[in-house]
Amino acid sequence: MKRFTVGVRGRTSTVLGPEQGGFNGTGSSQAGEQDPLTPTLSRRERERGRAIPVALAVGVVLLPVGAGLLATLLPAFGLLPALGGRAFSLEPWRVLFAQPGLAASVRVTLVAGLGATVLSLAAVALFCAAAHASRPFRWAQAAVAPILATPHVALAIGVLALAAPSGIAARLFSPWATGWRQPPDLTTVGDGWGVSLMLGLALKEAPYLLLMLVAALNGVPTARLLAVAAGLGQPAPVAWLKVVFPAAYRQLRLPVLAVLAYALSAVDVALLLGPSSPPPLSVLVVRWFFDPDLARVFPAAAAACLLLVLTAAAVAAWLAAERAAGAAGRWWASSGRTGGAGLIRLGGWMLPTLLGAAVLSLVVAALWSVAGPWRFPDALPARLDGAAWAAQVAGMAAPFRTTLGAALASTGLALVLSVAALEAAARHGPAARPRWLGLVYVPLLAPQLGFLFGVQVALLWLGLDGGWAALVWAHLVLVLPYVLLSLQGPWAALDPRLVRVAACLGASPNLVLLRVKLPVLLRPVLAAAAVGVAVSAGQYLATLFAGGGRMATLATEAVTLASGGDRRVLGVYAVAQAGVPLLFYAVALAVPRLVWRRRAALRGA
């Protein structure tokens, strides 16, 4: 073991050679370097202090989630003293299973949840197989950013304007192609099997998975693998699916499972696009929770527990299917067959169709917000009219302020916590307990409804609901995992020589952080902030439960108005809700270009 003694400014310390360096990040096998200078404290003090940032990040997230899960589990078995439930009882479960149409609700939930995940993954994989490293691939990546920035509710409103029987899709082809002078009697949205819900979810999840796949591909030697496969006679798309995709899937597993968990428990999109009778399970939970008959809280908790069980079962089924698919894929790859390129190229059109539909949805929603009278089957409004905006601006001011305030507060806190945790892990290695950081991702995998419900009950108990603190904390629980996910890669990939040189020039670790690391990582930090703002602006359930009905954000207002409102008003809210994250994305793109206009390498870092 090589050790060097370094004396700088009267302090001596031991620098470990590169062979001993390397913390283990959060389970990935990237080799990093420990900072060369560590202050001389007693070992115990050092150990305790180093774990604080990670412990804080994990605690901020796990405390509400854990308390929430508990506070959902207890009422499901009849235990909620505040509402008179003092004895263990299976009555809530009896009421739940006596609900007519429960089987249909579960069916809709599973079809929409599993279907959206499978569809998104298949679309992304086939597209990458058919079009990797070509121009359409770069276009798709560019189109992904605005769709990712748009909250789910705004996109769902756009889907309604697009796919409903009186929507733009029917209008574009009427009456010249279809002969329809009035909207057809077809169930395109809100069908009983949940297909429209599945498609609506896939519109947002496919771009997200594309982004994650592109990030995962960074660690795969794609060109080399494809060259070898081509040498064995495999066409490029087939080779990509057989060789590159399995290598990249390992990094993709967590995002896919997060997508599955979200799709099974989404409420806002289900309210807009799902069937109303029987509703998806998540809608049933929310309906019962807000029933004036307070005794309904117990079966609502039981239904939330059922959703948790369904999610766990779906994840287990997915992991089992992975193994089966892996075995089938290995058989396919080793069989020497070279067919399938045509099918893959055909399947590669799924993703561009989804992206195009998403963009068209947003455009139509924006058009509705400025439309005058617009009767079926006109493809364009009779005239443009700013009346809807003028009428809504006054009422939107307060929700807009709340949305912006919650987004900035939760994203700011998430950035501080993430930077502190990542920096501690980088400086102190295993002493900072970096493996715990994996626990921060629990809210991504646990269905929101499962613990937010319990958070509401707990807050009511403690008398804390309806305040800014509860709202920001609820948003923080869901924003922190995404911010951490976005920052981890760039933090670990930072060139360690920069830090070493700064240290040799006499900078303390904090100064290195402020003057070297953060400026160099400005672009990823702002991108992570933009992701955080997008996640916070889209939160419906968190605001509904933690805000206690006092805090209205653009998301809750949009869902409240969406059930029957004038489409113009809906369009206004969709545009306003999408505007907040889009603005931040624009800032995240523009500011690094401006600040580093004379440093080309940092602009593209």
Place this chain on the structure above:
Amino acid sequence: MMLTRRRLAALAAATPFAAHAQPAGWDGIAARARGQAVAFHAWAGDERTNAFIAWTAERVQTLHGITLRHVRLRDTGEAVARVVAERAAGRDTGGAVDLVWINGPNFLALKQQGFLMRFAEGLPSFALVDAAGKPATVTDFTVPVEGFAAPWRMAQIVFLHDGARQPSPPRTMRAMAGWAAANRGRLAHPTARNFLGATFLKQALHELAPDPAVLQQPATDAAFSAAAVPLWAWYDGLRPNLWRGGRQFPENGPATRNLLSDGEIDLMVSFNPAEAATGIATGLLPATVRAYVLDGGTIGNASFVAIPTNASAPDGAQVVADFLLSPEAQARSQDAAVLGNPTVLDLARLAPADRARFDALPQVPGMLTPAELGHPLPEPHPSWMTRITAAWEQRTSA
């Protein structure tokens, strides 16, 4: 009868929930209300009502210095659940709900549990309410209001049809089944979880039940099964001919109006007698849409505002409730270009200047005259509505 200051003071002192109010009369309430922030929890599904509440907020700010905030609800049950949850958690003051737009089963639930403040008879403008001519203003769904809520708008079931496409719509609920069979998919009613959808079924029950008088009593299992047999027989014949084959239902009244406006349906039910007139005036409906009342009359009711006993700003809430009853607000509410709701006031008791506000309201095409509206049928007891909704859910979820 006019309420004197002494009566007011006696009333205020007598109510058990007014422990915090000194018997200082209306001036004291108005003085304390100045500067308060009132959270008005109201269903936000109708844009015009939202705009009216926004106008009310401006006026009470100017006139009384009160900051009114419209808390938008998907369903009034949300506010009821909030009040009940707060009381269950022991929060007896400083509640989130100051004023709530309420009637029917929701009102009964809160009144029975003693969560509502008794204030209506103390409002100065309550003296102008036409309690004799419009009994729905003091009896909500057969339940005596007794001052626990103040009325603010009248509603009556009307049916809308596009006169250009359907010149002769059905004039009874029985005839509607035959009409729907001839015009498949051209009639829609909101889901029975919504108050309008439930009232569509109540209207049918009123016409089809062997003895309509039983609806004025609380529903028992035996009475409900007996009365509901002809209702479900009729509905089973109607349902396959509804919009989307009766498998999907619009969420509420405005959603159904969108369908009529798009041309997806030709016949819809509404609670607003001026729905056609207001829709035409604001461009949401084609100019050929007309409203009508069924032969034999249709169900009508009044909407109320109530103040929970644990409200944070009860004085401000009372001032707002009084403003909603004022001739200025009632006249604006009756304006077809704004809301088109019939007023709860007795026009004969108004001062000439206030009476002139009503006379000056413009006549709009599609407005129903009071003669055409006739006398509304009374609402059944709230227990009938709860049972109908539950039974309908059972039948449509299977």
